[in-house]
Amino acid sequence: MRRVMFWVAIVIILLVFLLPIAWVYVTSLKSPADIFRPEKLAFAPTFYNYKYIATVRPSLMEFRNALIVSVVSTALVMAVSLPAAYSFARFNTGGGHLLFITISTRMFPPVVAAVPFFFLFRDLGLLDTHLGLILLYLYFNMSFATFLLYGFFREIPEELEHSAMVDGYGRLSIFRKIIFPLIKPGAAITTVFCLIFAWNEFFFAFLFTRRLARTVAVGLAVFWGSIEIQWGPMAALMALAILPTLAAAWFMQRFIIRGLTFGAVKG
Amino acid sequence: MREAVLGESLETRRTFWQILAADRYIKWFLILPLLVVLLCFMFYPLFYCLYMSFHEYVLRAPPLFIGAENYRVVLHDMVFWQAIGRTFYVLVVCIAVELSLGMGIALLLNREFKGQNTIRGLCLLPLLISPLAMSLMWNYMLHVQFGIVNQVLVWLRLGAVEWISNPKIAIYSIMFISIWQWTPFSIFVLLAGLRGLPKDALEAARVDGASRWFTFRRLTLRMLTPLIIIIILLRTMWLIRIFDPLYGTTRGGVGTESLDWFMYRISFVFFDVGKGSALALFSLYVTIVLCAILYRQLIKALGAAR
Numbered sequence: 001m002r003r004v005m006f007w008v009a010i011v012i013i014l015l016v017f018l019l020p021i022a023w024v025y026v027t028s029l030k031s032p033a034d035i036f037r038p039e040k041l042a043f044a045p046t047f048y049n050y051k052y053i054a055t056v057r058p059s060l061m062e063f064r065n066a067l068i069v070s071v072v073s074t075a076l077v078m079a080v081s082l083p084a085a086y087s088f089a090r091f092n093t094g095g096g097h098l099l100f101i102t103i104s105t106r107m108f109p110p111v112v113a114a115v116p117f118f119f120l121f122r123d124l125g126l127l128d129t130h131l132g133l134i135l136l137y138l139y140f141n142m143s144f145a146t147f148l149l150y151g152f153f154r155e156i157p158e159e160l161e162h163s164a165m166v167d168g169y170g171r172l173s174i175f176r177k178i179i180f181p182l183i184k185p186g187a188a189i190t191t192v193f194c195l196i197f198a199w200n201e202f203f204f205a206f207l208f209t210r211r212l213a214r215t216v217a218v219g220l221a222v223f224w225g226s227i228e229i230q231w232g233p234m235a236a237l238m239a240l241a242i243l244p245t246l247a248a249a250w251f252m253q254r255f256i257i258r259g260l261t262f263g264a265v266k267g
Numbered sequence: 268m269r270e271a272v273l274g275e276s277l278e279t280r281r282t283f284w285q286i287l288a289a290d291r292y293i294k295w296f297l298i299l300p301l302l303v304v305l306l307c308f309m310f311y312p313l314f315y316c317l318y319m320s321f322h323e324y325v326l327r328a329p330p331l332f333i334g335a336e337n338y339r340v341v342l343h344d345m346v347f348w349q350a351i352g353r354t355f356y357v358l359v360v361c362i363a364v365e366l367s368l369g370m371g372i373a374l375l376l377n378r379e380f381k382g383q384n385t386i387r388g389l390c391l392l393p394l395l396i397s398p399l400a401m402s403l404m405w406n407y408m409l410h411v412q413f414g415i416v417n418q419v420l421v422w423l424r425l426g427a428v429e430w431i432s433n434p435k436i437a438i439y440s441i442m443f444i445s446i447w448q449w450t451p452f453s454i455f456v457l458l459a460g461l462r463g464l465p466k467d468a469l470e471a472a473r474v475d476g477a478s479r480w481f482t483f484r485r486l487t488l489r490m491l492t493p494l495i496i497i498i499i500l501l502r503t504m505w506l507i508r509i510f511d512p513l514y515g516t517t518r519g520g521v522g523t524e525s526l527d528w529f530m531y532r533i534s535f536v537f538f539d540v541g542k543g544s545a546l547a548l549f550s551l552y553v554t555i556v557l558c559a560i561l562y563r564q565l566i567k568a569l570g571a572a573r
Contacts, residue, residue: 013372115544
């Protein structure tokens with residue numbers, strides 16, 4: 001009996017979490033008339049909405065923009081955060097204050113940064129460009145990535161490095177041969193998180209892009225016109241925009257088994 | 268022979284110290300890029316906002332120094348205080364519901380069962396999907412005429428509800444969307460914490476005849492306190508600037524305007540940069556005070572957990 005109760009609870013939880021996501025795909029296959037008839041559960045699926053977003057609007061460009069911006073910004077974030085997190089974890093650089101300041105940039109309401117950078121970027125001609133958005137995401141994801149990586153670096157015992165040093169390894173070869181293989185899973189999780197954040201980010205993308213550098217997240221909002229919302233095409237674009245994050249989720253699942261304990265908390 | 272060994276160990280020790288001495292530079296060298304980005308992206312906006320908050324600047328004319336007028340106007344604005352109150356209401360309700368639901372589901376998922384890893388993974392999905400996309404989808408599903416939720420209610424003969432358009436209900440719909448999306452975060456963190464708990468202590472309590480509730484309250488909950496505070500801390504930071512669920516549903520209307528939406532409206536709809544800057548600094552100040560309090564609690568809890 002307890003087992004039945006347990007599985008009933010699990011099924012309810014899964015339904016609540018997954019049905020809305022499934023509904024995106026169901027809606028994307030509905031014809032324009034069926035969109036407004038929720039009582040019709042058995043409808044004839046059509047690819048009308050997908051054809052619409054592929055032909056009528058620049059969806060492909062939006063995907064390309066989102067891809068460029070998330071990949072480049074994530075690469076930059078990792079280039080900045082990996083050495084910094086290592087320095088924080090191993091040398092306690094700045095005595096904890098600097099780390100706190102770095103993390104506290106996450107406390108900043110995006111509006112605080114949005115107003116000044118909007119005018120700065122306007123003067124520099126960076127509005128509606130990939131570079132502008134990449135710089136913003138670098139700032140946005142850097143503190144979180146540093147915080148996560150800090151926890152992962154802390155889990156690597158310091159003695160390992162000391163003994164390697166005594167064995168005559170240089171700093172660089174220690175990093176390459178000992179630290180890097182150990183940090184790889186942590187770095188992979190951090191990379192995926194940064195990619196997802198950048199891919200999903202809406203507020204900055206919405207304010208700082210118009211047409212040329214518009215990302216998918218902003219593209220979704222465009223379906224909300226002044227008169228009506230184009231639910232069908234919107235669901236189709238959503239269905240495609242969600243796919244990369246679903247792939248990322250599948251990738252991360254392997255690490256969930258290990259249990260992403262927040263290393264920083266364990267101290 | 269003996270001297271040779273001693274000399275060698277001295278040799279290695281010296282190089283070790285040399286490297287350590289060089290560390291003083293290498294650690295700053297490693298952190299340099301981060302410092303540069305921090306300086307540019309943190310201090311520039313901060314000083315810009317500080318400067319502009321004492322000026323009147325609505326784009327047409329150059330900034331005009333007006334002292335603390337912006338702050339005075341903002342602090343006397345009823346809409347502002349309503350937005351603050353609403354944001355805090357959302358904050359408290361969402362975090363309370365997310366934590367209790369998250370704890371319940373994490374306890375459930377902490378058992379060993381068939382397909383445990385897949386099911387745990389599936390429970391995290393809402394967290395990874397674009398908040399804007401999902402709030403737009405919820406907007407569709409909660410639509411008063413052709414939303415599936417109301418359709419189900421009609422089938423159950425309960426009658427349709429104006430989820431998004433009724434000023435009394437809209438704010439709860441937004442909370443619901445946020446809770447739906449972020450409960451997995453609580454599950455994720457608490458599940459990781461539960462799996463890291465010392466099994467023998469819980470086992471010992473059970474052997475001693477402690478009730479389940481007692482064990483949970485006195486052991487599990489106490490050991491998870493740091494993680495719970497971390498969740499509260501992070502969610503506070505994120506919820507204080509709740510924006511996407513509003514953009515996807517009510518667009519700040521129907522009595523749902525949050526602090527962040529108010530700031531967005533002042534800064535980017537009216538382009539009142541001075542007032543917007545004053546607001547932004549105020550919001551930053553509130554966030555920092557809240558987070559500092561929580562951070563102190565976290566340090567205390569970490570000390571108690573040791």
